[in-house]
Amino acid sequence: MGNYFNPDIETAPREYLRAIQSARLIRMVRNCYDNVAFYKQKFDDIGLQPGDIKSIDDIVKLPFTMKQDLRDNYPFGLFAVPKEKLVRIHASSGTTGKQTVVGYTQGDVERWSEGSARAIVAAGGTKSDFIHVSYGYGLFTGGLGLHYGAEMLGATVIPVSSGNTARQVQILKDFGSNILCCTPSYAMFIGETLREMGIDPNTLALRAGIFGAEPWSENMRREIEKSLAIKAYDIYGLSEIAGPGVSYECEEQTGLHVCEDFFYPEIIDPETLEPVPDGVYGELVFTCIGKEALPLVRYRTRDISAVTHEPCSCGRTLVKMMKPRGRTDDMLIIRGVNVFPSQVEHVILSLGMEPNYQIVVERVNNLDVMTVNIEMSDSMFSDSVRRIEETERKICNALQSTLGVSASVHLSEPHSLPRSEGKAVRVIDKRKL
Amino acid sequence: MPINQISIFVENKTGRLAHITSILAKRNIDIRALCIADTTDFGVLRLIVSRPEEALKALKSEGLAASSTEVLAIGIPDVPGGFAQAIKVLSDAGIGVEYAYAFITPDKGHAYVIIRVEDNAAAEKVLTEGGVMLIDQAQIFG
Structure with missing residues (x-):
């Protein structure tokens, strides 16, 4: 038995949780029908009345929402509240340069912060801890998500944001940070910097780390734990649902407890769209039963996971989802940033080049490195190396500004990139996750 | 040429x-x-x-x-300072050389140099006036 941020919910009897979920789903469906034209249309199309939803069991009657729906209704088309009710906007990169925009009411921010606060407590955090947030602050939900969670707990936030690793280390050392929050690859990098600077991690006050926003393996967890002399916890979230804190690990680390009083999870077969039983992997779907501004109905995350309702030794009764195993689409997560191959194609086409390319992702010194191989064409070629290098730089700059993450460009000879029948192999992910 | x-x-x-x-x-x-x-x-x-x-x-x-x-080929005397003299003609006229490379020739006493410049016509004029020998395709292949 451990500590809980909100024991009334985190260890609640299942029937009690179900009652909360039913009440919230009924209210949410009514909100969607009355305030979001997109959902009214979708419900009408299948002859569904808000009154048909009487309990959480009826969730299977509801239609799905896709990322494309957010794009089609860019930027605010799916919002269910007027602007005066909004207190925050976040955004994440989309497939064609268009961002996915999300909004929060005061209550939404509080519920999201609570999810993040639960995660910090589950990782052993207390009011007296210094929480070192090295996630990026800004439109990305990482930084502010953990920031607000730590404040809600009453702990002390050190809002370092990402980058400037030498300064990160100095703060860890001089301020005595107790819990580090960042992407797992950045945690690895900080660990490496410690070693280079000759600092013994055991001399730091750091006890735990809360890492998420990109996939990572058990091997990586062990390496981080060793290099920083901490216990490393996984946290999951996505901006469409809220941000980090949708689910989180407890000390048992056999899955992530979902804040299912706010975000109701389902696992479906991505082909048949039918729910699958506990323990079976499928596509993770969330319904934002605790959200007012952007109450997404059965949002298909594209993440592949499974859930289990088996009791956890930590005492929490909240359902656990397994660490996502992969995705049902071709989205890549590079240093915490979502990248779609189609974005790269868009950049290449916009520069008037042939879309013969291949994306190679590797982990070099524990940092994701993306290289875009592009075939040389007559229009790009010159007898002057300087001109070719200028072209290369132009592509690099365009990729950086569209993707929000840097990529190096490698020019290949014409027809040298593999062509496969039908769908070209656009991505080679060499990261061992 | x-x-x-x-x-x-x-x-x-x-x-x-x-x-x-x-x-x-x-x-x-x-x-x-x-x-x-x-x-x-x-x-x-x-x-x-x-x-x-x-x-x-x-x-x-x-x-x-x-x-x-299109590049220019020049023939220069195979003596110390031969190339320096030819290239000075271009630099005096403010013509920059993007790249250059030399090669051996059957023509004893001369070295041939390929020169890549922005404006071939202008460079040709300056080189001819400066007394530098220009080589054409036929001469290269004897």
């Missing part, structure tokens, strides 16, 4: 140069001069060949990125 230089994109991979030159060898095309400009990532192979049009067509049909560029 500029001459045609063939430039080819070469990825830094073992065997590429052998592949490219064999395309020309198969067609009995003679290479008189060559130069490779390289970066860490790729190289540009520049060639002066006996039948440039045919060479370009052959290289392209083999799927290579190649182009033809």
Whole structure:
């Protein structure tokens, strides 16, 4: 038995949780029908009345929402509240340069912060801890998500944001940070910097780390734990649902407890769209039963996971989802940033080049490195190396500004990139996750 | 009288140069001069060949990125300071040289240098007035 941020919910009897979920789903469906034209249309199309939803069991009657729906209704088309009710906007990169925009009411921010606060407590955090947030602050939900969670707990936030690793280390050392929050690859990098600077991690006050926003393996967890002399916890979230804190690990680390009083999870077969039983992997779907501004109905995350309702030794009764195993689409997560191959194609086409390319992702010194191989064409070629290098730089700059993450460009000879029948192999992910 | 230089994109991979030159060898095309400009990532192979049009067509049909560029060839006395004198003529006229490379010739007492400049006509005029010998395609291949 451990500590809980909100024991009334985190260890609640299942029937009690179900009652909360039913009440919230009924209210949410009514909100969607009355305030979001997109959902009214979708419900009408299948002859569904808000009154048909009487309990959480009826969730299977509801239609799905896709990322494309957010794009089609860019930027605010799916919002269910007027602007005066909004207190925050976040955004994440989309497939064609268009961002996915999300909004929060005061209550939404509080519920999201609570999810993040639960995660910090589950990782052993207390009011007296210094929480070192090295996630990026800004439109990305990482930084502010953990920031607000730590404040809600009453702990002390050190809002370092990402980058400037030498300064990160100095703060860890001089301020005595107790819990580090960042992407797992950045945690690895900080660990490496410690070693280079000759600092013994055991001399730091750091006890735990809360890492998420990109996939990572058990091997990586062990390496981080060793290099920083901490216990490393996984946290999951996505901006469409809220941000980090949708689910989180407890000390048992056999899955992530979902804040299912706010975000109701389902696992479906991505082909048949039918729910699958506990323990079976499928596509993770969330319904934002605790959200007012952007109450997404059965949002298909594209993440592949499974859930289990088996009791956890930590005492929490909240359902656990397994660490996502992969995705049902071709989205890549590079240093915490979502990248779609189609974005790269868009950049290449916009520069008037042939879309013969291949994306190679590797982990070099524990940092994701993306290289875009592009075939040389007559229009790009010159007898002057300087001109070719200028072209290369132009592509690099365009990729950086569209993707929000840097990529190096490698020019290949014409027809040298593999062509496969039908769908070209656009991505080679060499990261061992 | 500029001459045609063939430039080819070469990825830094073992065997590429052998592949490219064999395309020309198969067609009995003679290479008189060559130069490779390289970066860490790729190289540009520049060639002066006996039948440039045919060479370009052959290289392209083999799927290579190649182009033809007009460059100047000059003949300079094979004595110390010979090249310095010729190149000074260009720099005095404010003409920059993008790249240059030299090669041996059957013409005893002279070295030939390929020069790539922005404006061939202007450079040709300055070189002729400066007493520098310009070489044409026929002279290179004797």
